[in-house]
Amino acid sequence: TVTCHDNFRSPRAICMTINALGLAKHSVNPRSPFEGEPPDFLSYGTDDQMVKKTEQAVKDMVARGIDLADIAVISGCGRARSLLEKADHIGKYSTQRFTGAYSEAGDPIWTKGELLVESVFRFKGQSAAGIVLSELDFSEMTDSERRKLFVGMTRAHLAVTLVMSTQTEACFEKLLG
Numbered sequence: 001t002v003t004c005h006d007n008f009r010s011p012r013a014i015c016m017t018i019n020a021l022g023l024a025k026h027s028v029n030p031r032s033p034f035e036g037e038p039p040d041f042l043s044y045g046t047d048d049q050m051v052k053k054t055e056q057a058v059k060d061m062v063a064r065g066i067d068l069a070d071i072a073v074i075s076g077c078g079r080a081r082s083l084l085e086k087a088d089h090i091g092k093y094s095t096q097r098f099t100g101a102y103s104e105a106g107d108p109i110w111t112k113g114e115l116l117v118e119s120v121f122r123f124k125g126q127s128a129a130g131i132v133l134s135e136l137d138f139s140e141m142t143d144s145e146r147r148k149l150f151v152g153m154t155r156a157h158l159a160v161t162l163v164m165s166t167q168t169e170a171c172f173e174k175l176l177g
Contacts, residue, residue, distance in 0.1 A: 005029050009127060010154050011036020021175055022141075023150040039153065039160040043169040047083055050163060054084060054134045055091035057161035058115065061130040066158060068093065070129035073117045074152050076136040084117050084134060098122065120152045131156040134163035141171055 005024070007015050008031045015030035017038050042057060044050040054073060061071050073090065075082040084090065085097050088111075096113035103109055118126075120133070133152040138145050153160050164172070 006031045007154060008032055010156050010160075011158065013038045014153055014156060014160055018150060018153055021146075021149065021172070023146045023153070028154075034158070036158065039162055041169070041172070042161060042163045043166050044163065045166050050135060050165075051083065051087070051090060053163045054132055055093070057132040057134070057163055058090065058093060060161065061132070061159055064130075064159065066130040068114055071115065071132065072123065072126075072128040072130070072155070073115060073132045073134055074123050074155065075117070075119050076133060076148050076152065077119075078121060079119045082119060082135055085119065087117070088113075090115060090117070120148045123155060124151050127155045127157060129156070129158045131160045132163060133160060136162060136164035136168045138165075139167045139171055141175060 005026045006029045011032050011034045012030035013036045015028045018024060019027050040057065040060070042053040044053045058071055058073065062068055073084060075084050079085050087095055089095060093115040094113040095111065095115050095117045097111045097117050099109045099111060101109045131152060
């Protein structure tokens with residue numbers, strides 16, 4: 001068994017946030033040469049606000065110089081419950097989403113769009129310059145929520161924004177004291 005707690009992909013500030021939230025059993029050793037910035041945190045109260053905050057997060061990343069093609073919106077609630085994975089647009093951006101179907105060759109079939117929207121479960125093993133981890137809605141930091149947050153946040157090469165419900169925001173505030 002080989003065990004390594006080093007993270008070379010994500011900026012050091014994101015790794016430090018992962019450690020502060022206690023998302024991994026062992027501290028993550030930030031090894032990226034890029035310091036970066038801590039994740040942005042946006043909260044919402046309603047589904048409409050969640051979509052608007054997600055759009056705001058994407059616009060903010062584009063304004064920071066991250067190309068739209070290098071941004072992924074990742075849903076924390078799974079494909080079946082996700083509003084974002086059913087949306088043709090997030091604001092002015094058309095979405096590229098897995099349709100749930102496969103070609104005869106076994107390849108996933110995607111909608112045509114400019115902004116990738118995916119579930120945290122399906123995005124595991126992939127990465128993007130900017131990650132918007134949205135539809136985070138939980139009141140307790142369970143092991144399952146820790147794993148989803150860890151996977152979602154460690155997909156980023158440059159920036160992460162977490163879009164969370166007000167109850168999830170309260171959960172984070174308890175963790176961070």
